[in-house]
Amino acid sequence: MASLFWHELRIRRGVLIGWSAGMLAFFSVYMAFYPALPVEMRNLDLASIELYRAFGNLTMATFEGYIGSTIFHFFTVLLCVLAIVTGTGVLAGEEDNGTLELQLALPLTRWQLVTTKTIALAAMSLLVLGVASIAAAVIFLFIRDQLTTQLDAGDLFRATVAHWPLVFLFQTLSLWLGTLTPSRRVALALATVILVVSFLGYNLLSMSPDLEYLRPLSPFHYRPSTPAALNEGPASGDLVTLLGAALLGYGLAVVCFNQRDVTTGAWLWARYFHRVSSTRKVAG
């Protein structure tokens, strides 16, 4: 299993290097930009503008607010895109490109295969998040003297890396969709729809007090991007909720992949219909 784990990382080294470099660039641009932000822009009351409210409680008045509502806002979406790309890339992507067939010839059970790939996915997202977290902390140290904030580099590192459960959740969700659907393309489309609906839905629901009770249904409800999460660390309950949901995605992926006819490019349940129609034919 260890051999297959390293193999998964090795064949995706290009993706990992690219995303790590992208995260480095993202933090460099966004964080380094903050000290140069004009005072009048920092003092804008964005919450009073309906359109901005729809995209979360944006504020630039404090560095914590800027990090939480602006940088982490886009950061989480980018990370979820990474999660979907990598989550559908293993199993579904490998089935599509044909490289899964020889892996299935190894003396591993299917749950061992899914588990190895899930651990590899976790490692991929941790690696990219690790680079992003170090980038955030180092850039913070460079601009620290120009800021008025209670935060230190450690806080920023902790808050950044605490996004991992959310990313892992989208990875296992995408992995599961890949074991359920006929192709990576379909899994990718469904995972993207879930991302868009859960992200936009979470933000739009804040505009309607009557529907606010639905917000906890979105995984974005649990992301560690509030000023409190930045200063005092992420709420462990939120992280446990996200991790629990991620493990549920892993469990579903194990169950579905165990039932799957690999290489046929069919929906998971197609096999059961085949069995019923074949039995009827024999009975007839």
Added chain:
Amino acid sequence: MGSPVIDLRDLTVYYGRQRGVEGLDLTVDQGEVFGFLGPNGAGKTTTLRVMMDIIRPTRGQALIFGRNCQREGHFIRQQVGYLPGELRLPDNLTARQYLAMLNGARGRVVEASYLQQLCWQLELDLDRPMRAYSRGNKQKVGLIAALMFRPQLLILDEPTGGLDPLAQQVVIELVRAAREEGRTVFFSSHILPEVQAVCDRVGIIRAGQLVTVERIDALLRRQYVHRIRFRFAEPVPATAFSLPGITLLAVNEHEVTLEVREGLAQVLAQAGAFQAIEVETLPLTLEEVFLAYYGAQGGNHGQPVLA
């Protein structure tokens, strides 16, 4: 004789309403090289994928070493080398890196000297990125992956696909060597001369159903089509053998070569009437028997099948 290495029982796979294979009953014994013949789409790859637990049967079961492929596949695969028919390899690795991964996943059981020998025999440089490989070189990587840990059972789907004639010959030698070591080979192919060269028995599959399982020598003896050459002392009219079920392959005044699908007695009587002085039955290759079989069974290949 012990229990069979491969035992397929009423194996049936449906893809929706489309039949993959139906009611396959087949056994392959220890040390046997079994040829699995059929045209594209006949169900060969489906059968192999069920044996490797890549797809699951709609009905029936596949047993290897007496174990159920679906429930105990991971045990079975410890001793099975598999070459898929549609081999795809990760482009951004070298063959050495990829084979090392497969070896690691098997518990590092590969002898370095045997791996080196296989590379030498197949003339493959393991240290180039696989994206730079030709189709034939990729096929060699797949063959080495299947062979390198000396499995007790080799399941090979179109093993010589994309290989040059010299490499094809090496594959035949490797299969023979496996048989000499008492290992079993399930050899799926539609390239009949190589099956004839290496297999002990063959199974012919058509439209998902096994139409015959025989020893190659028996299959060659039990012909559906006879190819016969007559020589005559006197000139024979060109129309002398224009009979139903007969195809004239070559005709000149003193010699006629025929393919006889039916009415052999009538042909012999006609040859006697024209005072044939020499009769020669021409041997058929497995390919010709196979095509004839398909023709006789109402397959895709219409008549004449050997002309």
